[in-house]
Amino acid sequence: MLQMILFDLDGTLLPMDQDVFTKTYFKYLAAKLQPRGYQADQLVGGIWDGTAAMVKNDGSCTNEEAFWRRFAEIFGEQALSDRPLIDEYYRQEFQRVAEVCGCNPLAKAAVDELKQRGYRVALATNPIFPAVATESRIRWAGLDPEDFELYTTYENTCYSKPNPDYYRDLLQRLDCAAGDCLMVGNDVEEDMVAANVGMKVFLLTDCLINKKNREINAYPHGGFPELLQYLKQDLAQ
Numbered sequence: 001m002l003q004m005i006l007f008d009l010d011g012t013l014l015p016m017d018q019d020v021f022t023k024t025y026f027k028y029l030a031a032k033l034q035p036r037g038y039q040a041d042q043l044v045g046g047i048w049d050g051t052a053a054m055v056k057n058d059g060s061c062t063n064e065e066a067f068w069r070r071f072a073e074i075f076g077e078q079a080l081s082d083r084p085l086i087d088e089y090y091r092q093e094f095q096r097v098a099e100v101c102g103c104n105p106l107a108k109a110a111v112d113e114l115k116q117r118g119y120r121v122a123l124a125t126n127p128i129f130p131a132v133a134t135e136s137r138i139r140w141a142g143l144d145p146e147d148f149e150l151y152t153t154y155e156n157t158c159y160s161k162p163n164p165d166y167y168r169d170l171l172q173r174l175d176c177a178a179g180d181c182l183m184v185g186n187d188v189e190e191d192m193v194a195a196n197v198g199m200k201v202f203l204l205t206d207c208l209i210n211k212k213n214r215e216i217n218a219y220p221h222g223g224f225p226e227l228l229q230y231l232k233q234d235l236a237q
Helices: 018-036 040-055 063-075 077-081 083-091 093-100 105-116 131-140 164-174 192-197 224-236
Strands: 004-007 120-123 181-185 200-204
Touching: 018 040, 018 083, 018 093, 040 063, 063 077, 077 083, 083 093, 083 131, 093 131, 105 120, 105 224, 120 164, 164 181, 164 192, 181 192, 192 200, 200 224
Parallel strands: 004 120, 004 181, 181 200
Antiparallel strands: none
C-alpha cells in the first residue's frame, strides 16, 4: 500500500504554460540585471548553461554550487558579486511572474485530502531554483511550504530530473521504499522516469508536457479527480 505521495510543482500543482512562464521569468530578470551590464541574450544563455550544469550534476556538489560555478565561468567574478542582486530579484520582481500562472483549487484540495487520509506528502519539484523561488511558487499554487514533508531546491539537492538518481536520493532522504511511493507529475520525460526506480507514477494531464510524444496510456493519468479515484483503488487493495 502506498505511503508517500510525491508531487511535481510547475504544471502539476501550479498550472502554467512552461514557455510563457520561462519567457516572463527571463524578461524580468534581464531587466533587473541590465544596469549591471548583462546583455539579455547572453544572460539567458548563461542561465541555460547553468541549468544544464545542474541537470548533469553527478551528486558531487549541490545544484547551487554547480550552477554558480558554471555561471561564474561565463561571466567572471562579477557574477558572484551580483548574487545579492539576483537574490533580491527572487524576493521582488520574480513575484510578478505569478501573473502568467494559474491556480487550481483542486490542487490544494487534493493535497489536503491526501494528508487527511494519512498519506505522507512531499514536493518533488525539479531543484533548479533557489528555495525563495520554490517557496513563492508553492504559495502561488494556494499551498504553504509547511504542507510538505520535504521540498527540493537547488540548495538542498545534488541531482536534477530526469536523472533517476534524483528519485533515489529522495527515497533515501524520506526513508521510504520505492514501492511505497507514488510520483505525480505532468512531464512524461522528467516525472514518469520515477517508474524506473520502482515508484508508482500518475501522469497529471492538465498541463501535459510530452516532448517526445510518448504513449501516455502506459501510465495512469488524468486530472486531480482521477488521481484521487486512483488512490481510492489503491486503498481498497
